[in-house]
Amino acid sequence: MMSGGAAADERALEAALRPRSLAEFIGQERLREQLSLVLDAARGRGRSADHILLSGPPGLGKTTLAMIVATEMGVPLRITSGPAIQHAGDLAAILSSVSEGDVLFFDEIHRTARPAEELLYTAMEDFRVDVVVGKGPGATAIPLELPPFTLVGATTRTGLLPGPLRDRFGFTGHLDLYEPKELEQVLFRSAGLLDVDLRDDGAREIAGRSRGTPRIANRLLRRVRDFAEVRADAVVTGDIARTALRVFEVDEIGLDRLDRAVLLALCKNFGGGPVGLGTLAVAVAEERETVEEVAEPFLVRAGLLARTPRGRVATPAAWSHLGMVAPAQAPFRGHGELDLFDNVDEA
Numbered sequence: 094m095m096s097g098g099a100a101a102d103e104r105a106l107e108a109a110l111r112p113r114s115l116a117e118f119i120g121q122e123r124l125r126e127q128l129s130l131v132l133d134a135a136r137g138r139g140r141s142a143d144h145i146l147l148s149g150p151p152g153l154g155k156t157t158l159a160m161i162v163a164t165e166m167g168v169p170l171r172i173t174s175g176p177a178i179q180h181a182g183d184l185a186a187i188l189s190s191v192s193e194g195d196v197l198f199f200d201e202i203h204r205t206a207r208p209a210e211e212l213l214y215t216a217m218e219d220f221r222v223d224v225v226v227g228k229g230p231g232a233t234a235i236p237l238e239l240p241p242f243t244l245v246g247a248t249t250r251t252g253l254l255p256g257p258l259r260d261r262f263g264f265t266g267h268l269d270l271y272e273p274k275e276l277e278q279v280l281f282r283s284a285g286l287l288d289v290d291l292r293d294d295g296a297r298e299i300a301g302r303s304r305g306t307p308r309i310a311n312r313l314l315r316r317v318r319d320f321a322e323v324r325a326d327a328v329v330t331g332d333i334a335r336t337a338l339r340v341f342e343v344d345e346i347g348l349d350r351l352d353r354a355v356l357l358a359l360c361k362n363f364g365g366g367p368v369g370l371g372t373l374a375v376a377v378a379e380e381r382e383t384v385e386e387v388a389e390p391f392l393v394r395a396g397l398l399a400r401t402p403r404g405r406v407a408t409p410a411a412w413s414h415l416g417m418v419a420p421a422q423a424p425f426r427g428h429g430e431l432d433l434f435d436n437v438d439e440a
């Protein structure tokens with residue numbers, strides 16, 4: 094009998110692969126150094142650390158870093174998220190149960206509902222919340238003192254946060270997409286923990302298709318492991334990784350279904366753009382946010398898509414990656430240079 098679902102197993106595996114200390118955390122050198130200074134200073138003073146904002150695309154290690162902050166400070170971690178908090182009361186309930194020094198991890202903080210967000214301002218700045226009791230003219234605000242705590246907020250882009258919220262973080266760290274060499278290290282570390290026989294060329298192959306993202310690297314490693322166990326002798330070589338990833342529809346530069354759908358829609362339906370994000374999202378039957386935050390960062394970084402003031406544009410590399418020929422009126426000219434801003438009449 095199988096117990097639990099495959100999705101739960103995947104989540105458990107992902108949790109098991111999380112680095113537990115800053116020293117174990119691979120890559121993001123500058124951010125690690127900055128965080129380690131912030132934490133050392135707080136420890137030296139015997140105080141809780143200043144509020145920390147982490148920004149960057151999904152799967153780069155924001156949750157992992159929040160856990161590490163709590164571990165390094167030797168305090169418990171509490172977890173909540175913007176979408177989980179719809180009313181100021183939800184947030185007041187969480188904050189009133191925070192103990193001195195706790196780390197409160199606030200995922201997707203940019204998606205917090207407005208009234209709760211305002212409550213967060215005083216909680217972060219003055220360690221106080223005003224709990225409103227009653228309704229209408231009889232409503233009274235009862236101030237509730239909070240013990241000092243550290244809020245670790247995570248967001249895909251700091252620009253999504255209102256200024257007053259952004260300003261209340263004492264430290265903001267940005268996570269960048271990982272280099273292939275760093276992803277190879279992530280893969281070897283995970284392979285060790287999962288007891289997978291991963292060879293150098295296997296790691297290189299998987300890292301090159303992981304879109305700069307450790308979560309994707311770990312996921313592809315698990316799929317390649319499945320394939321190697323069932324179809325090969327459980328050894329992950331370059332050839333095995335290549336064959337396995339073809340089966341799972343991950344192409345040679347790591348584009349998955351969504352990425353390809355976005356590029357295809359851009360080229361096929363809209364002649365290469367420019368097209369607005371909303372229109373593009375509808376064309377691939379996805380939410381705007383998913384296209385913008387999951388697919389685009391890597392497509393931009395890979396030089397396949399450009400964000401311009403007039404909309405999204407496919408680059409020459411996108412056409413050639415799809416094996417398509419750009420129409421004469423595609424929004425770039427001659428030698429592949431984007432030339433979008435000079436003459437609106439030509440669009």
Ligand SMILES: Nc1ncnc2c1ncn2[C@@H]1O[C@H](COP(=O)(O)OP(=O)(O)OP(=O)(O)O)[C@@H](O)[C@H]1O
Pocket residue numbers: 107108110111112117118119120150151152153154155156157158247279307308311
């Ligand atoms: N620097 C790293 N070294 C090793 N493994 C890492 C690193 N960063 C992330 N990982 C692994 O990648 C996975 C995803 O990390 P995590 O959940 O922290 O990402 P995230 O940025 O919080 O993503 P999301 O915002 O989507 O929740 C974890 O399983 C973790 O083990």
